[in-house]
Amino acid sequence: MHSSLTKYKIGLGVIGLFTVVITIWAVTQASATKQDNNTYNSANNISGKLNNYTDVHDIAPYSLASIGIYNPPSTITYSRLSNRSYRFCVNYKTSSTDFSVSSTESNLLTSNVGDSNSYDSSNYSNNSYLYIDTNHHKGNNCQVVDLYNYNDQYDYSN
């Protein structure tokens, strides 16, 4: 009887070992994901203050400290390029993904494998306003913001 069960024990042991490896891998990824979440939340908070400041003063701040942000995370960098433009960079440890295993499986099951017209956030091109996208790639994600000049568009002098 033991010999009959041995092959099952070996098979289940292999699957169990695979489970352990995947679990360890997922746990090691957790800290990076947590840091990225904190980075995103901070960047989102800073972007709100930056946009408010530029809306009111119509000028890029000299530093983050000048708008009351004294200890930004090391993963966020701000550099003033001119009076009306600045670069804002956010460094992530991992790439975000909209990949879903369950949707992949359900798409296969329902023969729904054609291309969808999904919105690609990487094509976001509004540079007059700082926008922190939830979709990001690993490493530095930089935006150059050129403040929108209403006087360039509309001549109110007349």
Added chain:
Amino acid sequence: MNNEQQPDLKPVPPDEGRLEPLSNVNHKVFTSDFTDTTSQAQDVSVIPNLANTSAQDLSSSDVIPLPVVKVLSPAGVEYVFMTVALLTGEFGLGSVFIALFNSKTSFSVLAYPASLLIVAIPVFAWLFLRLKKGELLNVGRRFDASKRRSTQFIQIFNFVITFFTTIGFVAAIFSKMAGQYSGSMAKLFLDVLVVWAVSGGVLVYYWLDEHKKRI
């Protein structure tokens, strides 16, 4: 028990077969083992064929009692548990492989499949080995109706998954031919291969197990 009343099992002439008003019919309440639960006659219109028939008469007649309440055997309950763990583990294992084949190794992708595996695999392994050991010790358990119901459900479920995944793959090939799908066919084939291997593997195992017992 009322032994004075005889079971009416003979063919009933057409004019005697018409329904009588309930007030004229002497019905009794019987449980599944046909024991009379009441000493007094009660109206039970849902079992008219048992009207005017006592428990003793029924047990001595040619009437074959049909089970009204179906319950699983003790081992059958464990087979249901094992089925749930198996299907959950299948989904987790397939999800992990599909994620890996698509080069998606981030925490957000692997967290849920890993959770499925962590819980489902130990539970399935324990139940599978326990039940398999029981089958080896007691051959009759392999023919347990509750067990077969679970394993047949596993086969049907996995057949449906494999069948429709194959249809999806063929549809994807057609979409690719028509230029409606720009994704990688190699990755899609690997996804399908995972489903065939995991779901199809379980189907083949229980298919062979089912046919082995008929020899």
